[in-house]
Amino acid sequence: xxxxxxxxxxxxxxxxxxxxxxxxxxxxxxxxxxxxxxxxxxxxxxxxxxxxxxxxxxxxxxxxxxxxxxxxxxxxxxxxxxxxxxxxxxxxxxxxxxxxxxxxxxxxxxxxxxxxxxxxxxxxxxxxxxxxxxxxxxxxxxxxxxxxxxxxxxxxxxxxxxxxxxxxxxxxxxxxxxxxxxxxxxxxxxxxxxxxxxx
Numbered sequence: 001x002x003x004x005x006x007x008x009x010x011x012x013x014x015x016x017x018x019x020x021x022x023x024x025x026x027x028x029x030x031x032x033x034x035x036x037x038x039x040x041x042x043x044x045x046x047x048x049x050x051x052x053x054x055x056x057x058x059x060x061x062x063x064x065x066x067x068x069x070x071x072x073x074x075x076x077x078x079x080x081x082x083x084x085x086x087x088x089x090x091x092x093x094x095x096x097x098x099x100x101x102x103x104x105x106x107x108x109x110x111x112x113x114x115x116x117x118x119x120x121x122x123x124x125x126x127x128x129x130x131x132x133x134x135x136x137x138x139x140x141x142x143x144x145x146x147x148x149x150x151x152x153x154x155x156x157x158x159x160x161x162x163x164x165x166x167x168x169x170x171x172x173x174x175x176x177x178x179x180x181x182x183x184x185x186x187x188x189x190x191x192x193x194x195x196x197x198x199x
Contacts, residue, residue: 006079007087014071014088018095021106022063023048026056036105044107046142061111068092068115086169089116093173097180108180110146113173124170127156146181150174 023043027035030052039047045064049057068089075088096112098104117125132149139145153174157167 003081006081006084010075010079010084010088011091013074014091015095017067017071017074018092018097018112019099019101019106020063020067021096021099021102022060023107024099024102026060027051030056036102042107043102043105045111064096064107064111065115067096068112068117069119070115071112072116072120082163083165085120086166089113089120090169090172090176092116093176097176109173109177113177116173117170121160121162121166121170123160124153124156124174128153128174143181147178150177150181 021043023035023045026048027033027038035043035047035051039050041047045057045061048060071088071092072085075085079085093109093113093116096106097109099106114125117128128149131152132145135145135148151174154171157170160167162170
């Protein structure tokens with residue numbers, strides 16, 4: 001298969017896998033409502049757990065995590081070009097965050113990113129996970145812990161033995177996660193400023 005065609009097919013397949021956002025479909029099935037209009041407005045596992053309970057929240061996380069793993073494994077199995085798995089990892093996260101059939105409004109991308117990285121670049125995922133856990137000592141804010149961990153993941157990339165295109169793909173995934181978590185962090189910051197102003 002021509003390299004350009006491989007890349008195009010890999011991107012399309014991985015993006016399509018990513019668009020099946022668990023929280024949206026589980027919420028439609030259980031209560032007949034759009035999860036994006038409820039709770040935090042995210043279609044991710046955390047909001048699913050808030051609305052449907054911890055068990056279905058775990059189902060949502062496992063579903064979305066598996067999407068990332070599946071996309072990378074298919075890319076590795078179907079295509080000889082070593083560039084495709086990294087492209088697939090980015091594409092599956094893009095599909096989850098901006099699913100075409102859901103009006104380009106999905107989740108924040110953490111679960112599919114973790115699923116992709118665990119089979120493709122586990123050291124990066126390990127760096128993110130360790131920093132996320134350790135940052136709990138400093139802050140209870142999930143958004144701050146997430147942003148710190150994603151930033152640490154980016155910082156770990158130059159110290160890992162990766163090809164330039166692999167480094168670029170990992171950085172792109174982590175940049176997407178930083179982008180999707182920015183609103184939660186900024187809203188918390190604004191709430192603190194407002195609280196201080198009323199004292």
